[in-house]
Every structure is written in C-alpha cells, then in structure tokens.
Amino acid sequence: MALNTGFVGRVYGPGEPYEVSRVKIADFADAIGEPSELCRDAEAARRAGYPDVIAPPTFAVVLSMASARLANDDPGLGLDYSMVVHGEQRFAHSRPLHAGDQVVATTTIESIKAVGALSMMVTSTDLTTIAGEHVCTARSTLVERGARLDLKDILWRATPADWARHAGRTEIEAYLRRKIGSEKRE
Numbered sequence: 001m002a003l004n005t006g007f008v009g010r011v012y013g014p015g016e017p018y019e020v021s022r023v024k025i026a027d028f029a030d031a032i033g034e035p036s037e038l039c040r041d042a043e044a045a046r047r048a049g050y051p052d053v054i055a056p057p058t059f060a061v062v063l064s065m066a067s068a069r070l071a072n073d074d075p076g077l078g079l080d081y082s083m084v085v086h087g088e089q090r091f092a093h094s095r096p097l098h099a100g101d102q103v104v105a106t107t108t109i110e111s112i113k114a115v116g117a118l119s120m121m122v123t124s125t126d127l128t129t130i131a132g133e134h135v136c137t138a139r140s141t142l143v144e145r146g147a148r149l150d151l152k153d154i155l156w157r158a159t160p161a162d163w164a165r166h167a168g169r170t171e172i173e174a175y176l177r178r179k180i181g182s183e184k185r186e
C-alpha cells in the first residue's frame with residue numbers, strides 16, 4: 001500500500017515534556033560505547049562550560065523516535081512498520097542536550113515519495129525546551145518496502161531454487177530442483 005501523500009506537512013505534537021537525566025544520559029552513553037567523561041561526570045562537564053553532564057549527539061533519537069511514532073502509527077498514513085527499514089538519520093544541534101533539560105518534541109512529515117516499489121518518508125522533529133529554546137532538529141528517512149516477492153521473482157525470472165543458490169544453500173537448491181522436476185513429470 002502506498003503512503004498517503006496528503007499527510008505531507010502534517011504536524012504531530014508537541015508531546016509531553018521529557019526530562020533529560022544524568023542516569024538516562026549515562027545509560028545511553030554506555031549503550032553506544034561513548035567514552036567521554038562529559039556524559040558521566042558533572043564536574044568535568046562544568047569545567048568544560050556546561051551546566052551539567054551532556055548527552056551524546058545521538059541521544060536526540062530517543063525523543064525524536066518517540067515523537068515520530070505518533071505519525072508512524074496514524075492509520076490514515078498507511079505505513080506498514082513491519083516493512084520499514086531506516087534509511088537515514090541526521091541531527092542539527094543548537095546546543096547539546098544536558099541533564100536537567102525539559103524538552104518537548106514536534107514532528108512534521110516533510111515529504112513522501114514513491115521510488116519504484118518503495119515508499120520513502122522524511123520527517124523532521126524539533127526538540128525545544130519547555131521555555132521555547134531550540135535544541136536540536138532530527139531528520140529521519142524511513143523506507144517502506146512494498147515489493148511483492150512474487151512480482152520480483154517474475155521480473156527477475158527467479159525461482160525459489162535460484163534464491164537458494166544465491167544464498168549458497170546448494171542442498172536446498174538441489175531439493176527444490178528435484179521437487180520441481182518431479183512435479184512436471186506428474
């Protein structure tokens with residue numbers, strides 16, 4: 001199913017305020033392997049000129065994905081999330097997020113386009129403090145795979161045996177070719 005292009009320009013949010021905490025920053029930094037002490041040591045962060053520990057730049061994905069979910073889950077959009085791959089993610093920061101920030105996220109669907117059997121949707125999520133200070137804009141591209149396997153097989157003239165050979169599964173290829181051969185003789 002194609003995405004509903006009438007949703008371009010639709011805005012979701014702002015959502016509920018999210019409080020950035022030292023623990024959340026440290027957990028995220030650990031999860032991505034960020035070694036900077038600025039993410040864990042408040043004194044080191046203050047010496048570097050920040051009010052508290054700062055989040056790695058990609059921490060913004062925590063908030064942007066939660067906000068974008070409102071758009072992605074809108075039934076009128078027509079997005080089958082089980083068929084989605086993440087195409088691209090970019091962040092433009094006005095300043096780092098830091099512990100103590102209370103931010104809200106607002107997501108806008110910037111574009112939707114079809115590329116062959118794929119649908120591509122670009123969203124932007126603005127993160128601002130509850131006082132209105134811009135902190136970050138996150139842009140995300142989602143790609144919905146919509147190709148029917150049977151159509152792909154027709155276009156490429158591929159059979160399940162061909163796919164097994166392509167995957168290096170010669171035993172499955174041999175089995176399928178024997179099975180197909182026996183069905184043709186019946």
